């Protein structure tokens with residue numbers, strides 16, 4: 001069965017060119033799908049060029065920027081339609097999620113439905129983040145865990161390896177978060193579907209190329225999302 005790594009991108013030209021070779025150096029038989037929103041910096045073109053060298057690399061393009069969560073929903077629909085996909089990995093393009101963690105995460109995913117690359121389990125952490133961002137992230141996680149009751153230290157992590165049959169059981173039509181709250185909503189849906197979780201400690205390094213797409217709207221959505229999840233039928 002195939003492992004497919006999905007990477008959402010918006011203006012990540014330099015990062016994707018660095019990331020792709022690092023991924024194939026550690027998991028040479030994986031398939032990588034870059035879910036790009038017609039990035040004006042030419043990320044899509046860079047992926048097409050790389051695909052000439054890496055036959056397991058492909059580009060999934062949308063016409064315009066439509067949010068992180070929707071980029072994943074679109075990619076899931078595409079990737080999960082293939083019956084020979086056994087595992088799906090989610091990771092950012094900006095090297096905050098280093099590929100060196102992939103072998104351990106994929107090993108653990110043999111015995112756990114959902115493996116999370118976790119900043120807040122023992123041995124994990126962040127590097128290069130300002131105090132305000134560390135505080136917001138840490139408190140946001142505590143808040144999400146307390147409100148939703150999910151058995152996870154890192155509820156907002158975007159680095160995950162998930163067994164495809166479990167993902168196929170999720171009703172994505174009920175998921176409506178556009179930004180990073182999607183990561184909490186997805187974990188909650190997996191939790192409700194009976195998934196077993198395992199957290200692999202990672203050091204999340206701040207990006208050195210490109211800019212973050214974090215915004216006030218995404219932040220607000222993240223505050224409301226845990227309550228919506230808690231009371232959702």
Ligand SMILES: Nc1nc2c(ncn2[C@@H]2O[C@H](COP(=O)(O)OP(=O)(O)O)[C@@H](O)[C@H]2O)c(=O)[nH]1
Pocket residue numbers: 007008009010011012035036037065066067068071091092093094096207211212213214
């Ligand atoms: N396709 C797509 N990717 C996005 C969008 N917003 C963010 N991303 C990608 O999602 C990943 C995480 O975003 P990033 O800006 O690094 O978030 P941060 O680490 O929380 O600041 C990166 O690979 C981004 O390029 C979007 O609207 N569409």
Ligand SMILES: [Mg+2]
Pocket residue numbers: 092094096207212
């Ligand atoms: Mg980032």
